[in-house]
Amino acid sequence: MTRLHWLGLAAVSAFLVVGAAQATGNKANGRTLVYTCAGCHGVPGYSNAYPDYPVPKIAGQNEQYIINALHEYQSGDRTYPTMVAQAQSLSEQNIEDIAAYLSSLKPIK
DSSP states (O other): OHHHHHHHHHHHHHHHHHHHOOOOOOHHHHHHHTHHHHHHHTSTTOEETTTTEEOOOOTTOOHHHHHHHHHHHHHTSSOOHHHHHHHHTOOHHHHHHHHHHHHHSOOOO
C-alpha cells in the first residue's frame, strides 16, 4: 500500500509541475504577430467559404490550447491548409508569444 501511495504522489506531483508550466511568451511581440490571425479569427461572424464553417474566435483562448493547436498544424495532425502554412512559418518563441498575447485578451462573443 505504501508503494501505491508513493506512486500516486509522484504522479500527482508530475502533473502539478507540468500543469503549472506557463509559456514564456512575450505579449508585446505576440500582439505584433497576431496581425495576420486577426484577418480571419478577429472578424465577428466570419465564416470560411469552403468548407463552410464559422472561423473560431481565439482571443481569450487557453494559452496551452493555442500552443498545442499551432504545434498540431506544424506537425500535420491538423490539416487546414491556411493554418498549416501559417504555423510552418512560426518559431517556438513566436508560438509562445502568440499564445501569451491571445490568452491575455477578453474573449470575443
